[in-house]
Amino acid sequence: MGLLVNGKWVDQWYDTENNKGEFVRQESRFRHTISNKENAQFKPEADRYHLYVSLACPWAHRTLIYRQLKQLNDIITVSIVEPEMLSNGWEFSDDGDELYGFKYAYQLYLKAAPDYQGRVTVPILWDKKTQQIVNNESVEIIRIFNTAFNDLTGNTNDYYPSELQNEIDLVNDKIYGTINNGVYKAGFATTQTAYAQAHDALFASLDWLENRLAQQRYLVGTQITEADWRLFTTLIRFDAVYHGHFKCNRQKLSEYANISQYVKELYQVKGVKQTVDLDYTKQHYYVSHTTINPTQIIPVGPINNFDSPHDRDRPYSAY
DSSP: OEEEETTEEEEOOOOOGGGTTOOOOOOOOOBOOOOOSTTOSSOOOTTOEEEEEOSSOHHHHHHHHHHHHTTOTTTSEEEEOOSOEETTEEBOOTTOOTTTOOSBHHHHHHHHOTTOOBOOOSOEEEETTTTEEEEOOHHHHHHHHHHTTHHHHOOOOOSSOGGGHHHHHHHHHHHIIIIITHHHHHHTOOSHHHHHHHHHHHHHHHHHHHHHHHHOSSSSTTSOOHHHHHHHHHHHHIIIIITTTTOOOSOOGGGSHHHHHHHHHHHTSTTTGGGOOHHHHHHHHHHHOTTTOTTOOOOOOOOOOTTSOOOTTSOOSOO
């Protein structure tokens, strides 16, 4: 765990001292897009782009799901970092990164921008042609994947349809602050007050979510949208990691009647379960976060059966 400072890697845990013990997430720096527009720097081409991910990271997981759903497996290549993130940050296997032989993800950041300062995060969408980072913001990457390569794949499934965008954005904003990032605010808090505030906000939102899903099948409208996939990658990790490791323990998601069935339905969408690896995920969190879990012991449980039947195809009255 660390960051780049003046071109050098520094092993340093998150500093919450100036934020009253509250964890504050760093903004992404690389924010380019891929487009067929005439003057676009990055155009949609097969085998031009490479995706770097961790199977543990919920933000990176979103991009893997979209790569599956939008049939981009043969268009965009992928590398998976090692589960542990220790003194050198995200690492590649002993053979190194398949493009450059790099051992550490921070070397990619320095290759793209020698002046880069800050955390080295995944996902990373890399351009093999110009050898630079296109984007490292997961929300923007999934929107790129949603439309940019449609002409190459013929897949026009739209998870951010124009008529639902306003509501999707509102739901995303609420869920991001209190659930997606909320579990990290609870887990990485260094004061009781900051932890309690994050914990309470998280479960208030989960209670709201349980009620919403009692009335409608998906978060927005009658179809699966971006809002569902952005939420799913946090929910699928909740009982295995966040409940215990991050002290989000008022109750487990399996104890929510509607949320637990909703997670099963999304998990069972074709191609999605292949992107989920909870053993790898637990290894990452429990071994990497030595400040939280100094023994690095990985819990055996819980036992989840996301393949069991769900009830989400029942009639709903909200739409």
